[in-house]
Amino acid sequence: MEYLSLFVKSIFVDNMIFAYFLGMCSYLAVSKNVKTASGLGVAVIFVLLVTLPINYLLNVYVLGPGALQWLSPSLADVDLSFLSFIIFIAVIAAITQIVEMVVEKFAPSLYSALGIYLPLIAVNCAILGGSLFMQQRDFVNVGEASVYALGSGIGWFLAIVTLAAIREKMAYANVPHALKGLGITFITVGLMGMAFMTFMGISL
Amino acid sequence: MNTNNNIYTIIYTTVVVILVAAILAFTSMALKPKQEANVKAEAISQMLTAAQFAEKSELEALGNDKILSKYVESIDKALIVNGKGEIVDSLDKAKSQIYTESDLKAQNYLIKKGNADALRLPVFIFNKEGSKVTVIPCYGAGLWGPIWGYLAFNEDLTTFAGAYFDHASETPGLGAKIKDDPAFRAEFVGKTTDLSEDRIFNIVKGGAKEGQTNAIDAITGATMTSKGLDVAINLWLQAYKPYLESGVETIRQKAQAAAALAQQADSLAVSDSTIVAE
């Protein structure tokens, strides 16, 4: 089943953090405890799931070479792909703003726990990166793009929650002073990345 | 001026958007010719490398203009055929019209759909040292992203003259070897395709069988990329099969006609000598 294979592949093999290093900044900053980490993870899943299919449709019907043909055949030569970056980021910024307003209304404690990292989802490389990779991969339909978005989001969520769990335990370990905090976190993420590489080459 | 005033905000954002759009449109238009030349030169140098005119690095060092002029000098025919092997159109040789990666991707999608009539597959026939080299593309999925390349055939349309492959994001040192390792590409030279078999060509994990001419060894440690390449090559050769088969048939008929003519000339010579003998 192609969808299932794509879904599993985007969680484990094409993991946003471990394979492509996207979303590192907020990943490292918010992974100090599991509760806030899962809150941010869920927000990332949601933003990806909404923005990627929208950007996919924009890419197919507006931005790609010859994409505007459905409006008028004379526009077949128009290639607006140079506007991709700016259009994608505009969509992402808008959706993030909406998510921010929804979280503030319905989960105010999460809102204050996440602080500045919620609006920073707009500049989270994982979100824009997801849309840019989608452009390269050429999915067949919006369904595939959505499955990819969901899988990528879950992969990011998995990565940040596991790192937070490890960091919570590491607070009790005897790490050398110069390595404490940032240094040992980098090395841990590197080792986790190596572990995730075992998923390479899996096809369902 | 109150910068938080609503009207001011709207005017401000409108001006910013118009300015940005203007700058972007100008930059895009100004740079487009150079960008297009880059894309063309890249595809052409890949084809020329597959046909063994020169190594890719040598071609890249020549620069876009020389690559484009080399193409115009050596190209004999640039055709477009459909899935039934019929020639339906041609590419503009003087303008060095080529197929980009997205064109190949579009054709790949049509091939997989199975619509032979809708296919528009390119065929590039080059003049090389007195004989013709036919170059056709292939496209498929590697491990991490798309892979593509060009297959070059000698005049008999079954023996490989060479090949060149490229990828978007295969693993450096492993899957990337399809592009970076000249030894891998060199394996194709002299190998043949078997159009009568289900598997026209094979990239075999663990090594090709001794004596099997339509197979080469897969790259050790790059099983997925090798498998993806094998699938791509077979899929595209199947799509080109009607064209290649009719080409092979034409060659066979020409050879038969030439042999018949030679026989006739021989028998005439014999009868001449018998007359003389009597």
Next chain:
Amino acid sequence: MNAKLKETILNPIFKGNPITVLVLGICSALAVTVQLKGAFVMGLSVIIVTGLSSFVVSLMRNSIPNRVRIIVQLVVVSLMVIVVDQLLKAFSYSIEKQLSVYVGLIITNCIVMGRIEAFGLANKPIPSLLDGISNGAGYALILLIVAFFRELLGSGTLFGMRVIPESFYAAGYMNNGLVILPPMALILLGCIVWIQRSIQKDLQEK
């Protein structure tokens, strides 16, 4: 040159390095450091984008309506990145293909937005330009260090030129394939942070 300007320029290179101290711009730092050539082009692009964006936003800083502040900044940064990308496509096509997605990701590179917010909005244009350039330079420095080790150990070359002699290979030396793969970049970065914090004890977390 007055002391403040000097600090603006020198700080981001070591003491206030955006990657190792401010923890910004990690994503692309890891992805494009497989080869020195890519790291160099990426570093240069970030220097140009950060400097120019900071400069332009600083020029506009008194006229931007507060409500659309982030969006206007994003638009300015996107403009710079798109122009740099288009220039690369025209003049350095093979490198652009290698960097592909990561050039676009400069837009979300936390360093750019971070410096605009922290410096460009509150300071004059010329210091903002310098701050942007030197933060980009600090970023480029780390990129080059990581790429140096990854290319040397992973391919035996530097900037594409063979450095480890053939005789080593003949004697049984093999390129370390692990170093080319993504996780190693993180571990290398961890080691760089370790070394920096051993030298600069005040950066250590308690």
